[in-house]
Amino acid sequence: MIIILKPNSDKEKIKDLLDSLKSRNIGIHYSEGKFVDIIGLIGDTSHLDINSVMASSDIIETVKRVSEPYKAVNRKFHPDDTVVDVDGAKIGGQNFSVIAGPCSVESEEQMICIAKAVKKSGAKLLRGGAFKPRTSPYSFQGLHDEGIRLLLEAKKETGLPIVTEIMSLTHIDLFADVDVIQVGARNMQNFELLKELGKCDKPILLKRGLANTMDELLMSAEYIMAGGNSNVILCERGIRTFETATRNTLDISAVPLLKEKSHLPVIVDPSHAAGIANLVEPLSKAAVSVGADGLMIEVHNNPPKALCDGDQSLTPVQFDHVMEKVKMLAAFENRIM
Template identity: 50%
Template sequence: MIVTLNGSTTKDEVSRLCNQIENLDLSATLLSHRNDIALVLDGAITSDKVNSIRNWPQVAATEEIHSPYKKASKQWHPEDSIIEVGNIKIGGGHFAMIGGPCSIETYNQLEKTAAYVKESGGNALRGGAFKPRTSPYSFQGLGKDGLDMMHEIGQKYDMPIVSEVMAISQIELFEDVDMFQVGARNMQNFDLLKELGKTNKPILLKRGLSATIQEWLMSAEYIMSEGNENVILCERGIRTFETETRNTQDLSAIAVVKQLSHLPVVIDPSHAAGRRDIIESLSLAAVAAGADGLIIETHPEPERASSDGEQSLYPEQYRELTEKVWKLHQFMKQINTKN
């Protein structure tokens, strides 16, 4: 529930109100809500408690949050969230251009990739150390050794690093990783989500293969309900009847989520396409639709990649795309500012 306070309410009165709310076994978060001072209440909110709060002289109005997700909702946090990931920001006009290989294979491969990602204008490095593969016989990643390589190279090129965590037991191994990635298959691994919610690191939460937007936001709520509100949503394509692409990129999800939630939305065109020849088109469409970032697979030699080579951009393709993305992002900011 959102409690809007009178404009004349003092800081001391706000503090006393928070104490009164705690006495009702509720928690209160102070925020700016539609240019007013407001308290967002969380906990077991009964009708008796609501009636009591409405009678306080400092209360101008109360508003229930009707969606099943609370902290992920736009009602809870009207302004777009800005998430800090290492030395960059994502959301609220800040754009992330995340690039790197599907799998970390060797130190040399990852360093080459980081060098041209950085030089091209990328501002974060992705790479898989633990790989959830469809076949148990496929390359599963380098594990902790891969994370160590990534940390060293990320520091060398001054880029935050993003890697996928697959299990609760792996969380402690990610101490030097700037942002956890939760893969599509783990979007509803609620035990993992709750444990990640107890950390203070940003979470890149990928949408499940057949998940609805509400299910996706409810998964974000699992993380946020544990205290970690640094969640970034990632649309990576959904499963449909179409066979020309690996998945179907749901551009409408960007606009819908922006109406429902304050969380940033990053698009993964690589897994949506499954083929490198249309990644540029999907990327630019996502930027025009209002995405807060892109996470793109690229490899120095895609034909020799251990995984997802067919959807990994060559270095020159990544450079060309990054240049176009930044130009389009600036153009979209200009026209949206004018409006």
């Protein structure tokens, strides 16, 4: 249920209304918009009568029921775009930010080399996998806590905020200095992990699962926001289909649809979507054109010798070329990079 307030409502009356609603043991999400203020009621509101709510205060313009199961992430609750600010790197609204770096952290020399290169090309955040979920137990699993240390060293050298994936609640203490915690596709519905991340104050980058619907992605985001963490970034990274020519199939239509359904920023990962390096550029350009708020691109200084996902990784020179194209398109779309 949402309560839409009359324009220029008295602040004291708003406070009284909020206090009255909270006394009914209902979760409250208050959104001050550019043109209208909205109070979202979260929880079981079936017992509330719309007419009685309307009559409870003269500052109420209208009351509507929300049919979707996700509330806090719903654009009806929060009409304005959410902008997630990561140490000055803004994602959402008119802002467009690129996250770049290797699939896996391999060495200090590698991380610093790549970090300097992607920053020079215009990336605003540095990615790198310290913990790697792999299909085979015999594949490289990442450097774990040593990988996070090397990411932090690269941050010291370049000033780029770091993004890395968490796989288990047992690792959460290791992420104290990580700027953005990524939840990978395989953990999108790890609800215990999502609930714990809802208690922290760090931005969460939530990737869509390989075979999950958009509503399921939004419900996973709801778990995080229900815990109190409103800094959530959604990521479309391709879904599994019958097509075998690419690693996954990028659902480009998900971007405008998610932005229609939710106020949260949406970025695209063209590297995992395609699994092929030369498809990263066209998919990146498509992402800008359909309104994505950013990109996550894998970059490696020597892709043929990468310990993980070399086939989809760009060299720094290739990444610089892609960034030139992205900057031109972003400027055309009036986005701020």
